[in-house]
Amino acid sequence: MPQLSLSWLGLGSVAASPWLLLLLAGASWLLAHVLTQIYAFYENSRRLQCFPQPPKQNWLIGHLGLVKREEKGLKQVTQLVGTYPQGFMVWMGPIFPLINLCHPDIVRSVLNASAAVALKDLVFYNFLKPWLGDGLLLSSSDKWSRHRRMLTPAFHFNILKPYVKIFNDSTNVMHAKWQRLISKGNTCLNMFEHISLMTLDTLQKCVFSFDSNCQEKPSEYIAAILELSALVAKRNEQPLLHMDFLYQLTPDGQRFRKACRLVHKFTDAVIQERHRTLPDEGLDDFLLAKTKSKTLDFIDVLLLSKDEDGKMLSDEDIRAEADTFMFEGHDTTASGLSWILYNLAKHPEHQERCRQEVQELLRDRDPTEIEWDDLAQLPFLTMCIKESLRLHPPVMAISRCCTQDVVLPDGRVIPKGVVCVISIFGTHHNPEVWPNPEELHRTDVRHERDEGGAGADAAALPRAARPRGAAQEA
Template sequence: MQCVDELVGGYSHSCLWWFGPWFPILRLFHPEAVKPVLLESVAIAPKDYLFYGFLKPWLGGRFAAEQWSEMGRHRCMLTPAFHFDILKPYMKIFNQSTDIMHAKWRRLVASGSTSLDMFGQISLMTLDSLQKCVFGCNSNCQETPSDYIAAILELSSLVVGRQHRLLLHCDFLYRLSPDGRHFRRACDTMHRFTADVVQRRHQALSHQGREAWLKSKQGRTVDFIDILLLAKDEDGQDLSDEDIAAEADTFMFEGHDTTASGLSWVLYNLACHPEYQECCREEIKDLLRDKESEEVEWEDLSRVPFSTMCIKESLRLHPPVTAVSRRCTEDIKLPDGRVLPKGNVCLISIYGTHHNPAVRPEPQVYNPHRFDPENSKNQPPLAFMPFSAGPRNCIGQNFAVAEMKVVLVLTLLPSPCGWTRAGPCGASPS
């Protein structure tokens, strides 16, 4: 592999990687270099198929090149699922799932445990929340084993592992390998569960009729499957059961691991910087001082500005998704005037952009004050893009940020006995 750095105006903005003599990838890591690909040329720069092809048996053929126009249609139909009015009722679910996780931690402390796998615990909590929000069902996966949840965790691990084993990039060899067999079994478990939920819900809708079915939902939290069943495009066409299942599986995959990673890192960074942790705690105490309950409500999310800055700085320093790729379908002009030819693959390095010293001084230092409104007002819009950017950014980012804020507030919230709800005050949650 050969790497060539390019400088424009004194800053490094791109790096050309050669995988052998025939496969060049241009890595971009400056806001001005990323901009023409993600924003100005996004309609003609779909995701590269290499990695996304690994997901096809799990999430369906929705990542194939010929499916991009169909995915745009689906995105328009999915947008209402992430409207604030839909997200607000999920706050109760976030609170409940966090309380279950904290109760587990307290039992572990009481039993004499001095350490735990933070990422594993938080992953189960985010999966617990997602299953309630997506399917409207409670697997109790934080307390008891679940075949469905185990399948998601195994599939996530297998997909990431396959990237680093070049021989297994070949579908034929992968099918013959032990990992390939495990992958197929986990896919079958996932697909059976999702198809069963969608089929039963669709049958109920067809049997009762739209009006009666909607009336039966009054007073209850509308879940992701409900919204997808009711979604229609501009021509009045709805989604097939297969489309609904694929979208639900995608949300479960993309929604649990990234949020768990973001939460684990912000707790780690605050554990390493007790001065920032204490600032967050004081802010949280002020927020909930006169409230009758310790439940975080939707309106509270905008009242924790410093905690929000801490989350953003952690997402900058440790973005859950480090890069996204695009295959150019026409020539793209870069900031220095050079042209990226049609057909080439771009790797938009979110990690590289967040850590580019030309964009952020001392990029390796955890400093939440970077996101103080006064300090960040002159930053380029794409200097911070943990959820990607442009028309194909993460559609669930408001869901993820809301959940992260709820978990952080409840984890740092002090109780009258001097403990946080999660454990002894001052104990590192890492």
């Protein structure tokens, strides 16, 4: 048997067995892999030096804990954006870099890249997978493109127009509830809680044609959605529970699975009921009856959608898209509406201007019934809504992972494999884009109208369509 000299290790000559050779080969591969990763890390670190970064806590934790939760954290983001208006980099621990983008010119380079180059970073989104499946929020690449094309008809104005009556009805229920509470002596309301129930009520009617009356009485399905939303947010703040096998062992994990089963059971029941209806009536008769008698809801659109090859969505895909819209549609809408009412309350002069605009529009009609065509006739209210969304965007940030080098307009390069955080809040509070970004952006409407300016109303409140420089196209 051949002898292998290991004298350089002080072990003398030993028989070169196949197992020893395999062990040496494995150790060599592992060493080469480690050295390659170390080289790649230092090469990336060198290339990332063009991005400024705030001072680290220390070398081990990097910038972890730099931005706190809640309102304090948003103030820290504002300070960071003021210091680094073109974006900055932070280290999550000693080896994981994140590039924060907060200027429209820089953000555009990533968002304009193809979905294959700027992939969704699914660290947080994966928590939603057991609930939302592979819908538009979580899917990517070809599946996302196919589903997006198939869902486009759901947003045609002919389908959306009848929804305005549903919006009116749900809002009237909320207003009536507020009036009853006020008559009983309540002077303080949790606005977000009430508006969340209103948006969920609206969505159930638009997605499923189902009236749960959840604003007036408890709904098991609605309670499950609210619980799932809260559990996902809570888990995101507990790094140890990011591992699925640990989370599933916790009481929260068990509650999450139970709520998922309840939500899926409801959606599956609606889908199966529609399947039973479709063959009985026939497709043409079904569509005709729907359009004449009631709104064509989201489930109908999903069931009837076909791709260019004539292939329809599976029941699993339909459930994923319906559950995704229930999740994404209620919380962000409720947040945006709550902040709009807050900002109007802080600026009563603008609130009164909005009220006068609506009253003037509905002067000879029932003031409780806004119609689709009315929405384009409320320019000042529209500007107030846009400015509130700038100050308090319902979604603070999104993230992308670059699969290729991405070149920025100023020549800097985001290296392949690096995760980018696109700060929506930071972009909307960037002093290079918005002078005095924390202030309400407005001009003197009366003065501009008196001067005969063609764009008097267009400049009335926010300058959301008129930021400085190239940011106008963002």
